Amino acid sequence: MSHHIVEFQNVHFRYPDGTAALNGVSLRITHGESVGIVGANGSGKSTLLMHTNGYLLPQSGTITIGDFQLGKKTRQEIRKKVGLIFQNPDDQLFMPTVFDDVAFGPLNLGLSPERVSECVHEALETVGCLALGDKPPHRLSGGQKSAVAIAAVLAMQPDILVMDEPASHLDPKSRRALINLLRHFHHTKIIASHDLDLILDVCKRCVIIKEGSIVADGPAEEILSEKRLLEENNLELPLSLQKRDISSGGTMDEITKLHHLLEHWAEHNTEHAKTYRDWSKKAEALGKKELALILKEIADETVAMDNLFKKAMGICC
Numbered sequence: 254m255s256h257h258i259v260e261f262q263n264v265h266f267r268y269p270d271g272t273a274a275l276n277g278v279s280l281r282i283t284h285g286e287s288v289g290i291v292g293a294n295g296s297g298k299s300t301l302l303m304h305t306n307g308y309l310l311p312q313s314g315t316i317t318i319g320d321f322q323l324g325k326k327t328r329q330e331i332r333k334k335v336g337l338i339f340q341n342p343d344d345q346l347f348m349p350t351v352f353d354d355v356a357f358g359p360l361n362l363g364l365s366p367e368r369v370s371e372c373v374h375e376a377l378e379t380v381g382c383l384a385l386g387d388k389p390p391h392r393l394s395g396g397q398k399s400a401v402a403i404a405a406v407l408a409m410q411p412d413i414l415v416m417d418e419p420a421s422h423l424d425p426k427s428r429r430a431l432i433n434l435l436r437h438f439h440h441t442k443i444i445a446s447h448d449l450d451l452i453l454d455v456c457k458r459c460v461i462i463k464e465g466s467i468v469a470d471g472p473a474e475e476i477l478s479e480k481r482l483l484e485e486n487n488l489e490l491p492l493s494l495q496k497r498d499i500s501s502g503g504t505m506d507e508i509t510k511l512h513h514l515l516e517h518w519a520e521h522n523t524e525h526a527k528t529y530r531d532w533s534k535k536a537e538a539l540g541k542k543e544l545a546l547i548l549k550e551i552a553d554e555t556v557a558m559d560n561l562f563k564k565a566m567g568i569c570c
């Protein structure tokens with residue numbers, strides 16, 4: 254699969270009881286994008302996500318994932334590349350032990366038993382569940398089930414990671430760990446959530462869906478600071494922006510909004526610089542000296558931008 258582009262063209266889907274859940278969704282996501290899908294309960298988020306790996310197939314319209322148009326014949330191939338984490342982990346965990354559940358995907362990819370074991374170990378370690386390998390999934394707590402479901406998908410090393418409410422059962426520390434994990438996942442991410450702070454932290458782009466149609470699509474920081482648009486869709490400003498909204502008396506004008514966005518961008522800038530520096534070290538350890546130097550230069554330039562953010566904040570209001 255060369256480009257990993259996800260493209261929905263005028264997709265419609267109706268459940269057998271007649272509920273029209275998708276009403277002409279068109280959406281193009283390119284490789285490496287991080288896209289948050291938000292909207293009221295019942296707006297169609299899960300239905301949309303279940304179409305990305307062919308768990309549901311469109312009744313009209315087309316879905317293209319990389320080189321394949323989604324259909325009965327191609328969905329097995331597509332599932333090797335698209336890792337979907339369901340809203341309810343019980344829909345995903347069905348093997349006798351946690352180990353078997355996480356091993357299921359890699360085994361189906363035809364990996365050797367040793368490689369499968371490595372993948373399972375790595376994935377369980379990433380989500381902090383290494384000690385749970387022998388437990389039956391139905392004996393886990395809700396948060397542990399979610400973490401194991403995430404591990405089961407990570408173990409397949411997908412090119413496109415699709416998550417439906419990944420943090421809803423997680424404690425704050427595990428939620429933070431998930432956010433860090435997602436930030437370091439550099440392939441395509443599509444995440445549906447009511448946790449708008451998570452979306453703001455992890456996604457550059459945000460799509461609002463209402464009654465099965467896309468009603469807004471743009472940079473996450475812009476969409477998620479549009480109080481009225483959010484309220485029209487049963488949503489609220491992310492908590493991080495609410496605090497700032499309250500401190501400005503709830504009347505955030507454009508300049509105040511820009512100031513808050515500058516603060517937000519500056520926070521991310523520092524984190525990005527750290528990521529580039531970490532990868533520069535990794536590249537050096539891998540013997541890629543020239544690449545390491547370029548990454549270090551990118552990190553230095555990024556740090557230098559801090560001054561520009563401070564300057565902009567200083568004269569903004």
Ligand SMILES: Nc1ncnc2c1ncn2[C@@H]1O[C@H](COP(=O)(O)OP(=O)(O)OP(=O)(O)O)[C@@H](O)[C@H]1O
Nearest residue numbers: 268270272274292293294295296297298299300301
């Ligand atoms: N299996 C089903 N059979 C019939 N209707 C369904 C089924 N699953 C979902 N629906 C309906 O399809 C619409 C979209 O549901 P969906 O689960 O995609 O919403 P959602 O945006 O994920 O909601 P939530 O925020 O509650 O997770 C809703 O009207 C819902 O009642």
Ligand SMILES: [Mg+2]
Nearest residue numbers: 298299340417
């Ligand atoms: Mg849902």
